[in-house]
Amino acid sequence: MAGGNKAIRERIDQDYKWGFVTDVEAESVPRGLSEDIVRLISAKKNEPEFMLQWRLKAYRHWTTMTEPTWQNVRYPKIDYQDIVYYSAPRGMDKPKSLDEVDPEIRKTYEKLGIPLEEQKILAGVAVDAVFDSVSVATSYKGKLKELGIIFCSFSEAVQEHPGLVQKYLGSVVPHTDNFFAALNAAVFSDGSFVYIPKGVRCPMELSTYFRINAADTGQFERTLIVADDKAYVSYLEGCTAPKRDNNQLHAAVVELVALEDAQIKYSTVQNWYPGDKQGKGGIFNFVTKRGKCAGARSKISWTQVETGSAITWKYPSCILQGDDTIGEFYSVALTNNYQQADTGTKMIHIGKNSKSTIISKGISAGHGQNTYRGMVKVLKGARGARNYSQCDSLLIGDKCGAHTFPYIEVKNSTARLEHEASTSKIGDDQLFYCRQRGLTQEDAVNLIVNGFCKEVFRELPMEFAVEAQKLLGVSLEGSVG
Amino acid sequence: MLEIRDLHANAGGKEILRGINLSVRPGEVHAIMGPNGSGKSTLANVLAGREAVEVTRGEVLYRGRNLLALSPEERAWEGIFLAFQYPVEIPGVSTLYLLKAGVNAIRKHRGEPEFDAIEFMALVKEKLKLVEMDPAFLNRSVNEGFSGGEKKRNEILQMAVLDPALAILDETDSGLDIDALRVVANGVNALRDGRRSMLVITHYQRLLNYIVPDKVHVLSQGRIALSGDRTLALDLEKKGYAWVENHDGGDRATAP
Numbered sequence: 001m002a003g004g005n006k007a008i009r010e011r012i013d014q015d016y017k018w019g020f021v022t023d024v025e026a027e028s029v030p031r032g033l034s035e036d037i038v039r040l041i042s043a044k045k046n047e048p049e050f051m052l053q054w055r056l057k058a059y060r061h062w063t064t065m066t067e068p069t070w071q072n073v074r075y076p077k078i079d080y081q082d083i084v085y086y087s088a089p090r091g092m093d094k095p096k097s098l099d100e101v102d103p104e105i106r107k108t109y110e111k112l113g114i115p116l117e118e119q120k121i122l123a124g125v126a127v128d129a130v131f132d133s134v135s136v137a138t139s140y141k142g143k144l145k146e147l148g149i150i151f152c153s154f155s156e157a158v159q160e161h162p163g164l165v166q167k168y169l170g171s172v173v174p175h176t177d178n179f180f181a182a183l184n185a186a187v188f189s190d191g192s193f194v195y196i197p198k199g200v201r202c203p204m205e206l207s208t209y210f211r212i213n214a215a216d217t218g219q220f221e222r223t224l225i226v227a228d229d230k231a232y233v234s235y236l237e238g239c240t241a242p243k244r245d246n247n248q249l250h251a252a253v254v255e256l257v258a259l260e261d262a263q264i265k266y267s268t269v270q271n272w273y274p275g276d277k278q279g280k281g282g283i284f285n286f287v288t289k290r291g292k293c294a295g296a297r298s299k300i301s302w303t304q305v306e307t308g309s310a311i312t313w314k315y316p317s318c319i320l321q322g323d324d325t326i327g328e329f330y331s332v333a334l335t336n337n338y339q340q341a342d343t344g345t346k347m348i349h350i351g352k353n354s355k356s357t358i359i360s361k362g363i364s365a366g367h368g369q370n371t372y373r374g375m376v377k378v379l380k381g382a383r384g385a386r387n388y389s390q391c392d393s394l395l396i397g398d399k400c401g402a403h404t405f406p407y408i409e410v411k412n413s414t415a416r417l418e419h420e421a422s423t424s425k426i427g428d429d430q431l432f433y434c435r436q437r438g439l440t441q442e443d444a445v446n447l448i449v450n451g452f453c454k455e456v457f458r459e460l461p462m463e464f465a466v467e468a469q470k471l472l473g474v475s476l477e478g479s480v481g
Numbered sequence: 482m483l484e485i486r487d488l489h490a491n492a493g494g495k496e497i498l499r500g501i502n503l504s505v506r507p508g509e510v511h512a513i514m515g516p517n518g519s520g521k522s523t524l525a526n527v528l529a530g531r532e533a534v535e536v537t538r539g540e541v542l543y544r545g546r547n548l549l550a551l552s553p554e555e556r557a558w559e560g561i562f563l564a565f566q567y568p569v570e571i572p573g574v575s576t577l578y579l580l581k582a583g584v585n586a587i588r589k590h591r592g593e594p595e596f597d598a599i600e601f602m603a604l605v606k607e608k609l610k611l612v613e614m615d616p617a618f619l620n621r622s623v624n625e626g627f628s629g630g631e632k633k634r635n636e637i638l639q640m641a642v643l644d645p646a647l648a649i650l651d652e653t654d655s656g657l658d659i660d661a662l663r664v665v666a667n668g669v670n671a672l673r674d675g676r677r678s679m680l681v682i683t684h685y686q687r688l689l690n691y692i693v694p695d696k697v698h699v700l701s702q703g704r705i706a707l708s709g710d711r712t713l714a715l716d717l718e719k720k721g722y723a724w725v726e727n728h729d730g731g732d733r734a735t736a737p
Contacts, residue, residue, distance in 0.1 A: 451571055
């Protein structure tokens with residue numbers, strides 16, 4: 001009705017609010033990709049020889065590969081020679097303390113609500129912030145050090161802990177894994193590194209915040225988390241990018257290694273710029289995330305809330321190698337306007353009695369296209385493996401789409417697998433019911449969507465769950481009415 | 482309280498209401514009866530603001546204001562409540578959460594402070610007794626997996642909590658066994674306080690043995706064909722709706 005529509009229209013006009021650009025001088029390498037660029041990046045980062053060799057192997061392999069085409073998304077051809085593969089705020093090659101960080105950049109993070117400063121850090125989140133290609137500051141490091149926990153930028157880990165890096169880098173996602181992972185291996189510029197020693201339970205949530213600032217820059221970060229025997233860590237990842245008319249490429253790799261009895265909980269709220277209402281601009285998000293439950297009784301849990309990006313291509317997966325290991329995947333993926341998402345997981349059961357759970361919630365609004373693609377694979381030796389999968393899709397409006405591609409491959413007859421799927425539509429009846437009880441149309445949509453996502457949100461750490469709910473609300477603005 | 486004048490409305494491309502006139506004063510309980518397809522539910526939907534129903538002529542004044550200019554939520558804020566004939570399911574949203582959001586939206590509109598979780602729980606627990614419901618209901622998803630009787634009791638619970646000035650009960654008795662009917666009727670009667678007005682829409686006179694109306698109207702082909710006191714409902718039960726249709730012969734001639 002008249003009053004309601006006006007309010008809705010006003011909220012539609014409220015745009016992507018993380019779309020500001022920070023004015024800092026940047027130092028970039030020339031556009032395009034070649035062996036020289038790979039060498040240049042490695043040299044800029046002053047890397048040991050093993051890193052350079054690894055990058056070069058990856059680059060040479062990448063040149064033999066072609067971009068995958070099996071995914072259910074459409075996008076203009078990416079010109080890999082028109083991308084800047086390294087960009088660092090000038091003078092930022094190596095900040096020693098917070099005071100050396102460019103005030104403009106610190107303002108950016110303040111706008112984003114990232115607690116960089118010491119007093120805010122007491123809130124209990126240790127943050128590693130990656131700005132374009134360089135890690136800006138890692139907070140709370142001293143406190144963690146006492147426990148033997150290493151939490152630092154990837155570049156720093158290469159310098160300070162080359163042994164650990166060499167041992168685990170590429171051990172879960174090899175440089176040959178796929179087109180985007182190979183590209184990342186060749187050119188990745190920074191990221192986060194976490195090592196939790198034996199028997200240590202990390203006392204706080206560790207967090208990385210990624211932001212793409214410079215134009216025409218790709219972001220290729222790499223995260224490596226190792227939880228040693230009986231260790232525990234919960235890790236949060238958040239992302240934003242400024243509004244730009246052209247598309248920007250984000251090709252990240254995350255590797256998790258859980259040794260005996262270790263647990264890793266990895267939560268993502270992805271809010272990269274999704275493009276405008278006509279589908280112009282936005283981030284192409286091609287990400288490889290995989291965890292290996294290498295030791296017996298270890299557990300890896302992925303929780304993702306994907307609301308941003310023009311294209312999302314990501315399948316956080318678990319290799320359940322040890323006996324009695326547990327893999328979990330909880331996902332909310334929302335596509336509005338012209339966003340496209342092809343996301344899901346792979347659960348590879350190798351160890352005996354390995355268990356996996358997949359809960360996927362896809363929400364499509366506007367012209368959004370949402371695909372769940374998942375694989376459950378039970379190998380010969382995985383006696384007593386169990387999987388439960390549930391894939392639900394929610395449609396808002398009649399121009400969007402939801403697709404489900406579950407693949408199941410079982411080579412052991414003792415395995416037990418369950419799969420449930422549903423597709424529903426936010427009905428006028430549901431909206432009217434809520435509005436009759438006093439909720440505005442927007443609040444009613446949010447309520448219904450949040451109800452739909454409840455099983456995933458309850459897996460998120462508290463503050464993240466609140467943020468995720470708000471984000472979903474903002475991302476859905478104007479989707480009904 | 483409510484003044485309906487010459488109300489015409491279309492639903493699904495067909496004219497369903499063809500000139501309704503009705504006046505309800507504060508505290509009065511009116512029963513609206515009529516055969517299937519006579520326009521009972523359409524009337525309820527027009528009053529609650531469902532957009533699928535299009536008003537083509539006439540006006541509705543609620544407390545002296547033009548009701549038809551308000552959105553469904555604005556009507557709720559102003560004290561209009563509809564107990565749905567078919568309450569909808571909302572997976573993952575607890576009844577408690579939905580109700581709290583509704584109550585606080587209404588309180589905010591009235592300039593009253595919002596209830597916190599503890600105050601709200603106390604209020605709801607008290608109202609639960611009215612409809613003899615287990616508190617466990619509150620944490621279940623709205624109407625999901627509820628039996629027919631549970632859904633209707635849930636509607637009456639919501640009415641009790643939202644405390645409307647005008648409550649419209651759309652076939653709240655349909656699908657209820659005799660015990661559930663008694664519980665629902667007791668709940669409704671407890672909410673008759675001499676100020677709250679109610680429109681009780683029903684197909685059967687049975688409900689009116691429990692909820693005794695001040696007035697009874699019989700809808701036929703989109704118009705009020707007969708009005709009277711509760712004895713009209715009893716007559717109707719004896720003689721059937723065909724008796725009303727005969728009364729209404731002139732109108733039928735004008736039907737397309």
